[in-house]
Amino acid sequence: MKIALIGNPNCGKTTLFNKLTGSTAHVGNWPGVTVEKREGLYKGLKKRTAEKIEIVDLPGIYSLSPYTPEEVVSRNFMIDEHPDLVINIVDATNLERNLYLTTQVLEADVPVMVALNMMDMVEKSGDRIDVAVLEKNLGVPVMPISALKGTGVDKMMERAISDCKPRKGVTVISDALSAEVAATLDFYESAEVSSPLFHAVKLLENDEIELQRKGAKELLEKIASDKDLEAAVVDERYKHIVSRLAVAKVKGKRDNMTKSDKIDKVLTHRVWALPIFAIILFAIFHVTFSEDFLYIGAWASLGKGLPALSELGLSEGMETFVGIFYDGAVFSPGVILFNIFDTLFSTIMDAIGGAIATEWLAGLIAEGILGGLFAVLGFLPQILMLFMWFSILEDSGYMARVAFVLDRIFRRFGLSGRSFMPMIMGFGCSVPAMINTRTLADENERTATIRVIPFFSCGAKLPILTAMAGGICAFFGVGNADLITYGMYALGVCAAVVCVLLMRNTTMKGEIPPFIMELPAYHRPQFKNLMLHLWDKTKHFVKKAFTIIFASTVIIWLFSHLNWSWHYLPDENMNDSILASIGKFIQPLFTPLGFGSQLNTYGWVFAVAALTGLIAKENVIATFGTLGACLIAMGANVGGVTGAELLGDEEGIISSVAMITATGISIPALISFIAFNMLTIPCFAACATAKGELRKGTFKWTLLFWVASSYVTSTAVYTIGAWWWTLFIWLAAVAAVVTLIVLTNKGKVKWRRRKTEQAESVQ
Amino acid sequence: MEKKLSEFTVGDEGTVKSVSGEGRIRRRLFDMGITPDAKIVMRKLAPLGDPMEVTVRGYELTLRKTEADCVIMTVAD
Known part of the structure; x- marks a missing residue:
């Protein structure tokens, strides 16, 4: 048996799904957290039913119109996959708008059950809903539940199993528009599609997908003549809801000012909203990272x-x-957590390092595996903490307000406030952030957002920042490590802004996408939910550390200790290894960026690190850990650092110092190296996600975009840092490009426009 | 009296008379419950003057002034 859950965004669908299947899918208080369908098996009622019950959680939608990918996913599933039952979850605190979707679901030829969720909230506010009246007027079973507390859920499932029989679709618009419905229904019945009534009504709604059917457009034009059928259908739906369905709700006495309103008054205050947001964001980073x-x-x-x-x-x-x-x-709580892990790892390393006698094996385990792995795992507490703060903000409903407050700013760049959420999620991890862009209805906005998401430095890039910034301060004795770190975050955001502006004015012109969004009521974040979400993240991170990163570190160690005839090389002969020759081969590519051929003998390590970062960004620092250990062991002039110190070096600062000493790299080149890693092609997982999320054929341009933007930015950073007067050359180049784009858009430069159009058609 | 929703100031209320606009935006407004005869109360403006927040059909909705331009309202004189 297959049961599909359908309902408005933020109506508690995912909470119900988790309750039914025992899964730990992420629940947020932001419309559209579930963006793809999810499947699971029903856990309860095992004794009574031998049959497996599959539960499918569909993305939240307001309507079955075809304008966003989520709407299309839900619609196709309901019509074409023939689920045995569709459970329509209705937020009882918001009956009118939720029932609008119900009237559309009822038009399909599938068994439907309505689950009235958040009944506890309705009772708390003093209202009452007459379930029997609603059931009678809807013509399908209605069950009151509270997905959060779990009340009524078992009863609902019992009825779902016993009371599930095939039904024909019905529509609420048949009274007012009977002739029109009859005509289109006839058209679809003769075409022998499933759920003809559903398609028939959708055609009257001027539905894009239905209009593609042969003969549909002509038929609609004939029926409609001059009438605005789309408005008429919507009007009928809401009229029916108000007059027949919503009457089941009896209003109790209630204050005009709810708690949510009071909170909102402060958080979206005309003057204080922006400062409050800035303070909250600062506080989050301070608590997590400040020393x-x-x-x-x-x-x-x-x-x-x-x-x-x-x-x-x-x-x-x-x-x-x-x-x-x-x-x-x-130290801040985040740093304290980090230190606890750090101390723990050093102890383990010391114990293991001392216990192995064989030279190459000790090298492989201590330098190759543990060095790389612990460098990565050490950052888990801070990454989790960052995730936790963002989850709390999202779960409470504040993120939606932030979108509301910031929309005006985002519009300047040709985006909407909605793209704020995926961008801020990018600070955690690019993969969920890119998936979340599905809530953006506009294709250009989506593409632009996906492209700049990696510029919002993710948790895995943080080790690069801390280690390199720490290395710069420790070695050159200049600057402030925190300042360099914040500066790099800011550089990423600036690059994102510039790139979005550039794209929206050249290859991705188009109207600014609409911003019509529900602002959910505030509620206290659910502790259990939060913990489950963090646990999920931990599992994901640890799994990644022990698979991709583990394998990479072993391969890097092997390649740096084997020559082309597959003979083991001791540390001091690393310059003859396979890795060295690969590194030396690609090294000239990075010369304009400052970490290419101008470096000393060991300069190729930077090229190798940049390359390994393409698999996972943690690898950059893991590579430094592995190669740094070799440099130290071979006695390269690394400023008296010993191997034992390096083993306890989870922040990677000592290995950075070792790298800096051995290669003779300059400060501008180091900052350029950080900038390159932050802006270039993201990790393998993010690339795969981007490929899946982007329109066909756009991915190769996106890769090119990442390479180009990182290359140009890093070159600028390096040249300006090394020779200050090149700043004027860069400014002139920027001015020239801006002038050219402005002139092109005004139609004054013709050749350029042709080129832009070509680029567009290729994309 | 007729008035566009975008011309509302905080606290104004009225009922929807008609919704115009390009297909997609119009559809979205419809789907979110902004349909003829729906009652709308203007709640607030964002700190930078746009977008606006309104109460419609018992929930809070935010939309930009350009989108509110498509909504013609009837207000009591």
């Missing part, structure tokens, strides 16, 4: 200052323990 929590250290340094850890005169064990929380300043 000076609440700036206690900085405040103290105005006076006498707090003592550094080494000045406290603690015993060795005590110093390790206190070092988790404090070193001249109190």
Whole structure:
């Protein structure tokens, strides 16, 4: 038996799905969190039914019109896959709009059951819904439930199994538009399609998909003559809902000002909304990444200052323990978590490293595998913490308000406030962010958003930032590591803005997409939900670490310790390895970026790191860990760092320092290296997702776009950093491009326009 | 009296008279419950003056002024 769940966005569908299947799919308080259909097996009632019951969670939709991919997915599933039952989840607190979809679902020839969700909320607000009246007027079973608390769910499923019989579609518009319905119904019945009534009504609604059928357009023109049938059908639906269905709801006494309104008054305040948002965003990054929590250290340094850890005169064990929380300043919770993992890993490494006697095996395990793996796993706590904050914001309903507040700004760049959500998700991971762009109805907006999502530096790129920034500060003794990190985040956002503007003015012109969105009521984030979501993320991350990254580190180690005749090379002969020759081969490509041929003997490690980053961004730092260990072991001049120190180096700073020393790279080139890794082709997983999400044929242009934008930006960073006067050349080039685009768009430069059109037709 | 929804100020209320606009936007407005005879209360403007938030059919909806331009309202004099 196959049961499909259909309903409005944010009506509790996914919560019900999780309850029924025991799954842990992510639930958010943002319209459209589920963007693809999900399947699972029903867990309850095992004793009574031998048959397997499959549950399909369809994406949330307001209507079955064909304008967004989610609507099409749901519609096709319902009509063509013939589910045994469609459960239409209706948010009882918002009966009128939810029943609008119900009137459309009822037109298909499938068994339907209505689940009245959030009944507990209705009762709490003092309203009452007469389920019997609703059931009688709808003509299908109606069951009151609370998906969150689980009340009524078992009863609903019992009835779903026992009371499920084939039914013919019915429509609420047959009274007012009987002649029109009859004519189109006749057309579809003779074409022998399934659910003819559904298609017949959709054609009257001027539906794009139906109009593609042969003869449909002519028929509609004949029937409609001058009448606005689309408006008439919608009007009939709502008239019916108001007069026959919504009457089942009895209003109780209620304050005009709900709690949600009160919160909203502050958070979307005319003056305070933007500052509040900025403060919340800053607080999130501060709590997760700051090494000076609440700036206690900085405040103290105005006076006498707090003592550094080494000045406290603690015993060795005590110093390790206190070092988790404090070193001249109190660490933020995120950093404390990081340190706990860090200490744990060092202990494990020491134990393992000392226990193996064979030289090459010890090398492979300690440098190759553990070095790379722990460099990556060490970042798990902070990445999870970032995910947690964003989940809380989303779950509470605040993200939708942020879209509302920021829409005006996004419109300047040719996007809508809706694209804010996928972009901010990009700070966590590009893959879910790209999938989330399905909630954007406009194809150009989607493509542009997917392309710039990798510029929002994801969690996996954070290790690159911390390690390189830390390395720069430690080696050159200049700047502030935090400042470099924030600066790079800002560079990514700026690049995104510039690229979106560029695309919307050249290859992806078009109208600004509409912004018509529901603002869900605020509610307290569900603790259990949050934990399940984080657990899912942890599993995903750990799995990735132990598969892709694990394999990559082993391969990198092997290639750096084997020559072309497959003989083992000790660390000091790394320059003759397979990896070295590959690195040297591609090295000249990076010369304009500052980390190519101008570097010393070991300069190829940067080229290799950039290459391994294409598999997973964590690999960049994992590669540094592995190769750095070799450099140190072979006694390259790395400033007195020992192998043991390197093993306990989860932040990767020591290996960066080793790299910097051995290659003689300059500061501008290092920053250019960070910028290149942040903006270039994202990891393998993100590329696969982008390929799946983008229109056919656009992916190769997207790859080119990523390569070009990172190459140009990094070259600019390097040349301006190395020779300040090149700034003027870059400014002139930018001015020239902008002028050209503006002139082209005004139609003054003809040749350029032709070229743009060609590019468009290729895409 | 007739008035466009985009001309509403905070606190204004009225009923929808007709909805115009390009196919997709019009359809979307319909699907979200902005149909003839629906009652709409203007709730607030975003900090930068656009978009606006309205209450329609018992829930909160946000839309831009350009989209609200398509909605012709009847308001009590």
